Amino acid sequence: QVQLQESGPGLVKPSETLSLTCSVSGGSINSYYWSWIRQPPGKGLEWIGYVFPTGSTNYNPSLKSRVTISVDTSKNQFSLKLTSATAADTALYYCARDLSGSGWDIWGQGTLVTVSS
Amino acid sequence: QSALTQPASVFGSPGQSITISCTGTSSDFGSFNLVSWYQQYPGKAPKVIIYEGSKRPSGLSNRFSGSRSGNTASLTISALQTEDEADYYCCSYAGSYVFGTGTKVTVL
Numbered sequence: 489q490v491q492l493q494e495s496g497p498g499l500v501k502p503s504e505t506l507s508l509t510c511s512v513s514g515g516s517i518n519s520y521y522w523s524w525i526r527q528p529p530g531k532g533l534e535w536i537g538y539v540f541p542t543g544s545t546n547y548n549p550s551l552k553s554r555v556t557i558s559v560d561t562s563k564n565q566f567s568l569k570l571t572s573a574t575a576a577d578t579a580l581y582y583c584a585r586d587l588s589g590s591g592w593d594i595w596g597q598g599t600l601v602t603v604s605s
Numbered sequence: 606q607s608a609l610t611q612p613a614s615v616f617g618s619p620g621q622s623i624t625i626s627c628t629g630t631s632s633d634f635g636s637f638n639l640v641s642w643y644q645q646y647p648g649k650a651p652k653v654i655i656y657e658g659s660k661r662p663s664g665l666s667n668r669f670s671g672s673r674s675g676n677t678a679s680l681t682i683s684a685l686q687t688e689d690e691a692d693y694y695c696c697s698y699a700g701s702y703v704f705g706t707g708t709k710v711t712v713l
Contacts, residue, residue: 532705549606595652
């Protein structure tokens with residue numbers, strides 16, 4: 489069965505770039521959209537954006553100016569970069585398989601990223 | 606784009622039915638019924654329980670049902686069980702995804 493695993497630094501300094509990678513195992517990254525979703529501690533969910541294996545992307549309008557999501561099909565991975573990080577970006581970051589508008593059926597376990605000096 | 610509005614908390618007794626509302630604007634929901642619902646236990650990733658408005662993933666209990674009327678989507682949990690105590694989030698797609706504010710369900 490398909491499994492997702494997030495990886496990346498757990499601590500990022502303010503104004504620096506937050507970078508995470510999601511590794512897809514048990515299946516091919518092709519033919520599906522792949523999303524990043526975050527959840528600040530004790531708060532609700534926020535969709536960040538998705539990427540298709542062709543490299544086509546769609547981002548949350550509120551984050552669009554700072555977000556880049558890319559895909560590496562040779563490694564079966566996709567990645568998130570969020571520039572100019574602030575304390576407000578402190579959150580549990582999830583990667584998930586996107587059913588093209590119909591939500592997400594497979595999620596990673598999440599990785600906590602704290603933005604602090 | 607603001608979050609969809611859900612009640613912060615809903616309470617119910619075992620065996621009862623509860624309904625969680627999810628209200629937005631016409632631009633939040635669009636023409637298609639691309640509303641999904643997620644159940645989240647503390648410390649766990651969300652799990653889809655309803656997609657495309659009213660469809661249940663394979664193997665999911667039929668105690669969970671979804672519907673929509675105008676700019677309000679609803680999740681109904683029938684025959685409430687203690688294991689249903691969790692946070693629930695709605696989500697709509699109309700060119701981009703927007704989540705609801707989340708509802709904590711407590712089984713008394």
